[in-house]
Amino acid sequence: MQKSELSEHTRNILGLKLPTDPRWVNLAEISLEDILTDHAYCEQKAAITCISLIQKNPEKDLLVEELSPIVTEEWGHFRMVLSELKKRGLKLGRQRKDIYVNKLLEFQIKGGSPTERFLDQMLIMALIEARSCERFKRLSEGMDDEYMRKFYRKFMESEAGHYTLFITLAEHYIDKTVVRKRWQQWLNYEKDLMNSTEVRGDRIH
Ligand SMILES: [Fe+2]
Ligand SMILES: [Fe+2]
Numbered sequence: 001m002q003k004s005e006l007s008e009h010t011r012n013i014l015g016l017k018l019p020t021d022p023r024w025v026n027l028a029e030i031s032l033e034d035i036l037t038d039h040a041y042c043e044q045k046a047a048i049t050c051i052s053l054i055q056k057n058p059e060k061d062l063l064v065e066e067l068s069p070i071v072t073e074e075w076g077h078f079r080m081v082l083s084e085l086k087k088r089g090l091k092l093g094r095q096r097k098d099i100y101v102n103k104l105l106e107f108q109i110k111g112g113s114p115t116e117r118f119l120d121q122m123l124i125m126a127l128i129e130a131r132s133c134e135r136f137k138r139l140s141e142g143m144d145d146e147y148m149r150k151f152y153r154k155f156m157e158s159e160a161g162h163y164t165l166f167i168t169l170a171e172h173y174i175d176k177t178v179v180r181k182r183w184q185q186w187l188n189y190e191k192d193l194m195n196s197t198e199v200r201g202d203r204i205h
Contacts (some may be wrong), residue, residue: 016100016134017191024135025142027201033085039091039155040081042132042204045098046162047074057067057118070162077155080105086153099197100205101128108188119174123186126166128205131190133159135204 028035050071057063085092106126108120136156140149170179 015177015187016130017187018194020138021199022138022142022195024199024201025030025138026101027178027199029137029143029145031201031202032088033090034093036085036090036203038203039086040078040092040097041095041098043074043077043081046128047071047078050074052099053121053125060173062172066165066169070165072160080154095178096203098205100193100203101133103197104128104190105195107186115174119170119179119182122166122170123179123183126183128164129151129159129163130164131205133163 047070050067054071056069082092091193105125108124109116114118133156136152136159137150140156143149143152167179167183
């Protein structure tokens, strides 16, 4: 990815309504085992969700085509985090309750038409990718260790691409005006969620 493109993506991502609390990077840095474990499961869940989206939408050719390689990529991310843990003699702990994602799920439309439900599934993924990208950006800029800064930069670049992919897929199947309007509602909801969530260094979100 070109540097200029990346900064454009990053600008879009910073269209998130609330930047991460700066204290978070320092907290994450001192809880490296926890943050790596949480990160590993985030990657695993991303892969699982992409598989599930393919299973639920086999008639959507573009989605099947675009998400298939993302499954491989997210699983590759899981393995990268796993090998980082191993290299450091750290353990992949158990999966923790994902407060951020659970709270986001509460905002998903209940009932509604299949199209409305599909839109929310795309947008929740876009949002998680966008926030993850923003968090990796913070780590890649703010950590003391140069190796770790580079490590997180790779994830930041990937997640920026995923964020745009989910928006593109939504706009391929649904009217752009509808997508943009609902996206704004999601961004506002996420801002309030971030505002009301405790800053803790053992979680990616
Ligand atoms: Fe990933
Ligand atoms: Fe991703």
